[in-house]
Amino acid sequence: MQNRIWVIAAALANIAQLATPAAQAEEERRPEVPHAPLRALVGNTLVYAKPDQPGAETGVFIRLDGTGRAVTRGPDDASEPRAIQWSILSDGKFCVTDVGRRAWDGDCGILSVDGSLATLAPASGPVWPGRILEGDGWKLDPATPSDKRLVGRAAIQALIGNTLVLLPVGGGREYLAHYFMVNGTVRRAHNDQPYFNHWVLQPDEKWSIRGESERLCFSGGAWEKVSCTPVSVSGDLVTLHDERVGLLHARLLKGDARNLSLAAGAAAKKKADALIGNTMELKAADGRTGAGGVVYFGRDGSGRAKWRDGTLAPVKWLLQLDGKLCIVERQREFRDSECSMLSLDGNAVTLGSPDRPALLGRIVKGNALRM
Known part of the structure; x- marks a missing residue:
């Protein structure tokens, strides 16, 4: 065959x-990420300390696609920043490993987030205390823009004329795209095939800016009523807050990147x-x-x-x-x-x-x- x-x-x-077949099986094994605390990490830096490394802290900058950069800093020295991959397993363990290496228990812990505080609970031993720094707080990623995070009207204006694509937290196939037109129209498309990138246009929507907090609002199309969300933009990472599912992250692409016009x-x-x-x-x-x-x-x-x-x-x-x-x-x-x-x-x-x-x-x- x-x-x-x-x-x-x-x-x-x-x-x-x-x-x-091996590549297809690898895509099938990709873990899904329903874990709400993890969404708070995307685009930010997780800093934590392991009890077996006195005086040392590890900082990990978390990218949306399941990659990132990490470094360990001790009292007197620090390692070189390195590329990492991260994942969350079906049992809720959050794992950070070097690229290409399989995770083991010492790389993983159950993640809990409370505001800017975080903990990782390994399979055995005491928890690893940590905190979350906004953005690339330790300047680990050369690709991270130095520009200030945009919010409100400034963030929404960054979307106009460009394409917003949603993908699963941790990486995977893009599944939703929005092309924001100057005239207030949003061209929207779904990509819901597991092994095939095929964008199917949906009914057009309208976008607007509403309220003193300058939220992004959608109407028309599949929306039965107006739906509004706060928006922030940092480089190509866009963060929205959905009332039903909480934080949503998307990637901002230049122009009509998915040919929706x-x-x-x-x-x-x-x-x-x-x-x-x-x-x-x-x-x-x-x-x-x-x-x-x-x-x-x-x-x-x-x-x-x-x-x-x-x-x-x-x-x-x-x-x-x-x-x-x-x-x-x-x-x-x-x-x-x-x-x-x-x-x-x-x-x-x-x-x-x-x-x-x-x-x-x-x-x-x-x-x-x-x-």
Whole structure:
């Protein structure tokens, strides 16, 4: 089956390797983080002391994506700042380890937060007392901006013209994006496939600034009533406070980073319209047109494909908002590795991928091979 999958991907697009079962299993094992105290750490620095290290403290700057920077300072010296990874296990243990190393009991403790105070309770022995410093309090991360954290109107203005993406605390696939337009419109999209980045537009919303505390408010779209939240921005980290779930963290990306604008949608539709009801013939490595694969694109996202060995197969296809064309056998699920950037110049086709040579072809009107 794995060989057949490769034949489909390579014969059709010859652009990207499929995700391996090991990589998929690793994504499935990624721990979820419902742990409320952990949300208070994101974008801040946790400082704690271990009883077996008298006079020493460890400071850890916590990034949203499950990475960070750490250093241990003693009475007379300090270690060099180092890259770390952090996670929270299903039993609530918060673990900090060097990158690439599996956590053991000495790296983990049950996390409790009370305001700016924190404790870590290991599997055995006394608790590790600690505190939380705002932002990169120990200046551990060279990538951390020195700018002051923005709040209120200044924070909201930083969102305008840019894209806000939400991802699970601790890292993982982005699942929600908001593109804030100058005219008060928010273009919103969901990305809810486990192994496939596919943004699906939702009804537009409206944003506004309300109240003396200058909160960000949403209305329209899926909102039955106006919903408002305080906002702060520090570099590319955005923090919101949801009344139901508490702190939410998101990443701020420049411009229309997830192609949610009307212009991006129109460009994608133009490409899709050029495919529907027509046939794409791809060149083989020796330049023979059609020898690299032939695909007929049906209007409903279905189609037929002819592989290099002459086999005919039913397929399904879609064109993403960023202009990537994805094609798989009809009974299979889409994967990121089976998508490539589609460029059209008249009837000339280019399928591109960062890690493979471009594949060339052409669009032929109608069902050219009567597939």
